[in-house]
Amino acid sequence: MQMRGTVRVALAVIAVAVASGRASAQPDGLLSGNIKYNSGQSVQPIFEGWTKNADGSVNFWFGYLNRNHVQELHVSVGADNRFEPGDADRGQPTYFYPRFNRQLFSVTVPANWGQKELIWTLVANGQSEKAVGWLRPDWEIAPPGTRAGEGNAENQPPKLTVSASGSQVALASALTLTATVTDDGLPKPRSTAKRTRPAGPPAFDYDSKLQPPVNVPQVERPARPRGDGQLQVEWIVWRGPVAVSFTPSIVAPDKGQAVTSASFSQPGEYVLRTRASDSLAFAVQDVKVTVGASRP
Numbered sequence: 001m002q003m004r005g006t007v008r009v010a011l012a013v014i015a016v017a018v019a020s021g022r023a024s025a026q027p028d029g030l031l032s033g034n035i036k037y038n039s040g041q042s043v044q045p046i047f048e049g050w051t052k053n054a055d056g057s058v059n060f061w062f063g064y065l066n067r068n069h070v071q072e073l074h075v076s077v078g079a080d081n082r083f084e085p086g087d088a089d090r091g092q093p094t095y096f097y098p099r100f101n102r103q104l105f106s107v108t109v110p111a112n113w114g115q116k117e118l119i120w121t122l123v124a125n126g127q128s129e130k131a132v133g134w135l136r137p138d139w140e141i142a143p144p145g146t147r148a149g150e151g152n153a154e155n156q157p158p159k160l161t162v163s164a165s166g167s168q169v170a171l172a173s174a175l176t177l178t179a180t181v182t183d184d185g186l187p188k189p190r191s192t193a194k195r196t197r198p199a200g201p202p203a204f205d206y207d208s209k210l211q212p213p214v215n216v217p218q219v220e221r222p223a224r225p226r227g228d229g230q231l232q233v234e235w236i237v238w239r240g241p242v243a244v245s246f247t248p249s250i251v252a253p254d255k256g257q258a259v260t261s262a263s264f265s266q267p268g269e270y271v272l273r274t275r276a277s278d279s280l281a282f283a284v285q286d287v288k289v290t291v292g293a294s295r296p
Helices: 002-024
Strands: 043-052 058-066 081-084 099-109 118-124 127-133 159-164 168-170 175-182 232-239 245-247 257-263 268-277 282-292
Touching (some): 043 099, 058 127, 159 268, 159 282, 175 268, 232 257
Parallel strands (some): 168 282
Antiparallel strands (some): 058 099, 159 175
């Protein structure tokens, strides 16, 4: 009998130790399954829905989730970054920023597309992922950049033109990009009056609850500047072998113009994307740049 009692006590001690270990492995109350990876994970392409065009054709909209919190990846168009059936190159990105990047581009299919599937395959860090788009009725969405609200139905995307100081640049030189933006003034700017929150616990904020990966220098995101109304201009790498340094990367237009400087760390062919937004609708334009090891 004493033996059985000893076993029971030992099992109870082990159970407490295991429970204690589990609790200590969950900082700030996070579940142990919420593991965040700096690198080495896949990039998941995402089919986000489809929209109709006036001529009967259809746009399939895509984005992606780079499961890495830090690693940015380049995946060239080809076997590891392809659409099918048909042309593998449908204008998709080849440079992938961390985490969710939503409704980035669309692929137009003809009106007689029917129930065929359009598949985007991405292979990153040795892991293959797919997004499958088709005309499922309940996946019809409003065109990206639109949402319900007073005056929003009349809102038009900004008009955007972009000029560059050249189409070729040396590593030692910087490229100047100038975006000229006009807008219809909609949506109207929100009130700047200070808002008060009713007493009680704060609303759940997913991003603020999750701690960033440890031992990694945190990149400070630029503040959203204020300029002509709510207009913002942002530059990203759409295609290219490595990251590009934009100084600054987000600009509020001043009298219709926004200017940035792009610096490169590696030769190659790049597509730099400019995105102008009025906080509701947006316009994009791409600039192709060849970066050489020496001055052209």
